[in-house]
Amino acid sequence: MAVITVVGAGMMGSALCVPLVDAGHEVRLVGTPLDREIVAVLRATGEHPKLKHALPREIRPFQVEELGAAMDGAEVLGLGVSSAGVRWAAEAVGPFVREDLPILMITKGLALEGGELRVLPDVLASLLPAAVRERIHPVAVAGPCIAGELARRVPTGVVFAGRDRSALDRLAPLARTPYYHVWTSTDVVGAETCAALKNAYAMGMAFAAGIHEARGGKEGSLAMHNYESAVFAEAVMEMRRVVEMLGGDPDSASGLPGVGDLDVTCNGGRTGRFGRLLGQGLSPDEAIRRMEGATLECLEILRVMMDALPRYEAKGALGADELPLLRHMAEVALDGRPIDMPFTKFFRRRP
Amino acid sequence: MAVITVVGAGMMGSALCVPLVDAGHEVRLVGTPLDREIVAVLRATGEHPKLKHALPREIRPFQVEELGAAMDGAEVLGLGVSSAGVRWAAEAVGPFVREDLPILMITKGLALEGGELRVLPDVLASLLPAAVRERIHPVAVAGPCIAGELARRVPTGVVFAGRDRSALDRLAPLARTPYYHVWTSTDVVGAETCAALKNAYAMGMAFAAGIHEARGGKEGSLAMHNYESAVFAEAVMEMRRVVEMLGGDPDSASGLPGVGDLDVTCNGGRTGRFGRLLGQGLSPDEAIRRMEGATLECLEILRVMMDALPRYEAKGALGADELPLLRHMAEVALDGRPIDMPFTKFFRRRP
Numbered sequence: 001m002a003v004i005t006v007v008g009a010g011m012m013g014s015a016l017c018v019p020l021v022d023a024g025h026e027v028r029l030v031g032t033p034l035d036r037e038i039v040a041v042l043r044a045t046g047e048h049p050k051l052k053h054a055l056p057r058e059i060r061p062f063q064v065e066e067l068g069a070a071m072d073g074a075e076v077l078g079l080g081v082s083s084a085g086v087r088w089a090a091e092a093v094g095p096f097v098r099e100d101l102p103i104l105m106i107t108k109g110l111a112l113e114g115g116e117l118r119v120l121p122d123v124l125a126s127l128l129p130a131a132v133r134e135r136i137h138p139v140a141v142a143g144p145c146i147a148g149e150l151a152r153r154v155p156t157g158v159v160f161a162g163r164d165r166s167a168l169d170r171l172a173p174l175a176r177t178p179y180y181h182v183w184t185s186t187d188v189v190g191a192e193t194c195a196a197l198k199n200a201y202a203m204g205m206a207f208a209a210g211i212h213e214a215r216g217g218k219e220g221s222l223a224m225h226n227y228e229s230a231v232f233a234e235a236v237m238e239m240r241r242v243v244e245m246l247g248g249d250p251d252s253a254s255g256l257p258g259v260g261d262l263d264v265t266c267n268g269g270r271t272g273r274f275g276r277l278l279g280q281g282l283s284p285d286e287a288i289r290r291m292e293g294a295t296l297e298c299l300e301i302l303r304v305m306m307d308a309l310p311r312y313e314a315k316g317a318l319g320a321d322e323l324p325l326l327r328h329m330a331e332v333a334l335d336g337r338p339i340d341m342p343f344t345k346f347f348r349r350r351p
Numbered sequence: 352m353a354v355i356t357v358v359g360a361g362m363m364g365s366a367l368c369v370p371l372v373d374a375g376h377e378v379r380l381v382g383t384p385l386d387r388e389i390v391a392v393l394r395a396t397g398e399h400p401k402l403k404h405a406l407p408r409e410i411r412p413f414q415v416e417e418l419g420a421a422m423d424g425a426e427v428l429g430l431g432v433s434s435a436g437v438r439w440a441a442e443a444v445g446p447f448v449r450e451d452l453p454i455l456m457i458t459k460g461l462a463l464e465g466g467e468l469r470v471l472p473d474v475l476a477s478l479l480p481a482a483v484r485e486r487i488h489p490v491a492v493a494g495p496c497i498a499g500e501l502a503r504r505v506p507t508g509v510v511f512a513g514r515d516r517s518a519l520d521r522l523a524p525l526a527r528t529p530y531y532h533v534w535t536s537t538d539v540v541g542a543e544t545c546a547a548l549k550n551a552y553a554m555g556m557a558f559a560a561g562i563h564e565a566r567g568g569k570e571g572s573l574a575m576h577n578y579e580s581a582v583f584a585e586a587v588m589e590m591r592r593v594v595e596m597l598g599g600d601p602d603s604a605s606g607l608p609g610v611g612d613l614d615v616t617c618n619g620g621r622t623g624r625f626g627r628l629l630g631q632g633l634s635p636d637e638a639i640r641r642m643e644g645a646t647l648e649c650l651e652i653l654r655v656m657m658d659a660l661p662r663y664e665a666k667g668a669l670g671a672d673e674l675p676l677l678r679h680m681a682e683v684a685l686d687g688r689p690i691d692m693p694f695t696k697f698f699r700r701r702p
Contacts, residue, residue, distance in 0.1 A: 144580030157581030159702045181694045183702035221619025229495030230508030233611035254605040256702045260584035268572025343532040351510045351534035
């Protein structure tokens, strides 16, 4: 039994508390300033308003100003903030961070810093107090996990990825339950790169459904699945290439963090809906309006990648003809160009 | 322009004729003895009764006894028979086969011969007349392709895989159209192994939907997608392992023949329906009855693999703890054991 404090009471941070409490730990869930209403509802009703599901009553909800109390005696720190909240989180938890306090983060993303793409666990570590930042290697959770399903205890398989093998060996056994299956990997670059890119690629796969709908097609086994699955295969090959470029292990893209997470992301959610709207022929602005202010991680990662690629090309790490799918998705979703899937440019290395 | 004769007028053989005729070739479609009714309807109405779609009228249908006329002047031979029909096809086309007549086959499968798993292009070649069998290397079509979508000219990406680079270089340009995208690969073992195994793995992925339905769950973004996507990732890792064991290139499993074809196979069709029925708790016998006599390639390939694995284990090419998903699917679908997905045995090499 351990005392585990999770900061960030959004869907994924809250869902992560379910296996942790089922594994017998004392679990404290702390809202960010944006989660005030969630924590209030949780306290009043026991139900998480975004997950639309009751959380186990053993999970203790805290408002952000109670962070100090929630961190008192904590043996593991979970971070459930969004990628935009990483800077806030580093400042908020900084005073409580110690070398022997493992950090488990569900935040996904890539950031361009000093001309290099960096995975968020490294970004977070760099924002921690100077005294500890060199010796803390946060562990990231990757792999296919819809938060609402995890909260309902659907069998789920994830990867805990981090540079510090001892932190992995300590955290993974704490989190395992009969329905939450945890593997470990030191390939944090591979796992987190896939976790970030999958949002963009899931958008591109959803173009197919949108094009089909725009032509009056119906759901069913005859649609544009051939198109979608060819894009899926190219997406995995491009994820392998980006991972390799960043010094990770391409096989992470063929496993849970790549294939698995990309597949699950296509099963609904914001990214898929946005891709479908673009496929139907809506402009990015119209599509964004229809999404009613939902955060679109796919746009975020496309912007980062389009800033980064020229730098990697300039140093000879990438060819200008590589990643044709990623580049076309950026043309469509960022520049408003019509969809014209560049199939003939796919699979330069192997199909 | 070439004269292309396709033998086998089932859904996939017939669908393949559509890009071939659109590419400007003279295309002749010959039914097997089992396709008599299809050819008759095609001749009478122009519509393919199984594809439920009209074929371009330039495609000339032939009954099996007209095979000689259909082969007269043929410059490419297409084989659209099922794996069960390969022996028949070899005998039927044997008299017409010449060294300079490239063979393009859509038949998928693995056969256990002399204790070794062999891909069907090699099996077919071995059944051809002695005078040519050493010098003919049939080209196989792999990758995500629902026949009904190809017949409706949905953008489709496939791999022509064969040992003979010159045959690939001759066939691929003949078949390409603006919607039929063809890559080539000499990794016929990798491509065909994935093409065969994907039917089994798609069945296992469909367990998730069946279990969800049996519990009264509805379709939607909250179901058992986490389960399904973890199985998908393990399936790709197991396909990589089998391909490697058979001397092919594991990366074929991460591209069109593996990831792509497995994804498309999950979008409906017989295999997915059968897996769902098993997931709902039906016995294999009951599930087979519900399928009303449809050919279940997943059972065929599971039987072949379960015969083969002990032989590969005996010679030290495979560990008894490898391929846990494949082995469990065989327990369920062949032996009638209840589903108890062995998640904890997954990802022995990497997640």
